[in-house]
Amino acid sequence: MYLDKFKDFKSYKTETTPCKIKLSSNENPFDLPDWLKDRISEEVKKIHFQRYPDPTSSELKEVIADFYGVKPENIVLGNGSDELIQLLTVIIGDCKEPVMYPIPTFPMYQVSADIVGRRKVEFLLDENFQLTEEGVEEAVKKKPSLAFFASPNNPTGNTLNSELIKRVINQGIFTVIDEAYIDFSDKESFLDYVLETKNAVVLRTMSKIGLAGLRLGVLIGNKDVASVIDKTRQPFNITLPTQIIGKIVLTEGRDVINEQIRILKSERDFMLTELNKINGIKVFPSDANFILIRVKDGNKLHKKLIEKGILVRNMSHLPQMENCLRVSIGKPDENREFLKTLKDLV
Numbered sequence: 141m142y143l144d145k146f147k148d149f150k151s152y153k154t155e156t157t158p159c160k161i162k163l164s165s166n167e168n169p170f171d172l173p174d175w176l177k178d179r180i181s182e183e184v185k186k187i188h189f190q191r192y193p194d195p196t197s198s199e200l201k202e203v204i205a206d207f208y209g210v211k212p213e214n215i216v217l218g219n220g221s222d223e224l225i226q227l228l229t230v231i232i233g234d235c236k237e238p239v240m241y242p243i244p245t246f247p248m249y250q251v252s253a254d255i256v257g258r259r260k261v262e263f264l265l266d267e268n269f270q271l272t273e274e275g276v277e278e279a280v281k282k283k284p285s286l287a288f289f290a291s292p293n294n295p296t297g298n299t300l301n302s303e304l305i306k307r308v309i310n311q312g313i314f315t316v317i318d319e320a321y322i323d324f325s326d327k328e329s330f331l332d333y334v335l336e337t338k339n340a341v342v343l344r345t346m347s348k349i350g351l352a353g354l355r356l357g358v359l360i361g362n363k364d365v366a367s368v369i370d371k372t373r374q375p376f377n378i379t380l381p382t383q384i385i386g387k388i389v390l391t392e393g394r395d396v397i398n399e400q401i402r403i404l405k406s407e408r409d410f411m412l413t414e415l416n417k418i419n420g421i422k423v424f425p426s427d428a429n430f431i432l433i434r435v436k437d438g439n440k441l442h443k444k445l446i447e448k449g450i451l452v453r454n455m456s457h458l459p460q461m462e463n464c465l466r467v468s469i470g471k472p473d474e475n476r477e478f479l480k481t482l483k484d485l486v
């Protein structure tokens with residue numbers, strides 16, 4: 141009885157078909173080098189597993205603050221940014237007030253709102269997956285107290301119009317700019333902007349730059365805002381192994397991560413050029429570590445690629461995403477194999 145409202149609930153789904161080449165979850169395809177894993181093992185061996193972790197993650201926060209060029213007081217850590225999205229959906233404004241976000245976008249904004257029972261103001265992006273003035277203005281009229289904008293957006297890959305995002309912030313709506321993919325973009329971040337603002341925060345994640353398995357998301361905002369949000373999270377949400385591994389990777393392994401990001405950006409640009417040479421597919425521009433393509437028959441191509449051992453994300457079921465597939469940037473040899481297979485299949 142108590143759970144009846146969730147009987148038909150659609151939880152967040154991910155592609156899990158085992159395939160030789162996995163280009164479906166926008167992960168960094170490169171693992172950490174052995175020397176760094178050895179360093180992690182050394183430190184993990186010293187952990188007193190019977191003890192609770194530091195509830196403030198103070199050492200990790202110092203390192204992350206340095207990584208982003210902010211202060212520890214500006215930061216709230218989460219068990220992935222998914223946890224922070226859920227938390228913000230619970231605590232910002234009144235749950236009777238709706239949440240706004242453009243579609244198509246990252247499904248966790250909708251999933252989180254549905255769990256809490258918050259109304260959703262969804263408005264469509266245009267045919268180039270950009271925000272429109274009318275869309276934003278219509279949404280604002282419905283008096284939401286919370287807005288989510290993923291920029292670069294998932295699954296479309298493009299950066300959203302920052303002037304229109306600022307217009308929402310200027311209306312007093314608490315605005316979350318989810319910059320999960322900004323490490324792959326040369327466009328301007330909202331990071332400096334939110335430090336001076338009381339109703340906007342930025343989300344970042346370690347998941348796209350090599351630590352998806354660790355679950356470490358970061359909220360960055362004005363220190364007064366961050367300090368209140370920090371009071372509302374679970375006390376031990378960042379595990380002791382995560383605190384230790386995160387610290388090592390972002391200090392001793394920082395050059396490794398930066399080099400992997402550099403390679404992935406250059407591979408993304410290579411893939412955009414090569415995909416654009418293929419007749420019969422539409423390629424959308426990308427500032428992220430994935431590329432959205434539209435093909436003749438998305439479901440069929442998705443299946444055929446799996447038969448060839450390549451998993452990409454089928455987006456065909458989403459609004460405005462007919463026959464669209466989202467392809468994460470893999471290792472150079474994986475990208476070339478994908479290109480060759482795609483050319484054969486289309």
Ligand SMILES: Cc1ncc(COP(=O)(O)O)c(C=O)c1O
Nearest residue numbers: 220221222246290294320345347
């Ligand atoms: C826009 C966006 N935000 C957040 C996330 C989730 O990140 P995390 O792994 O930190 O929970 C994703 C993951 O795909 C994403 O695409």
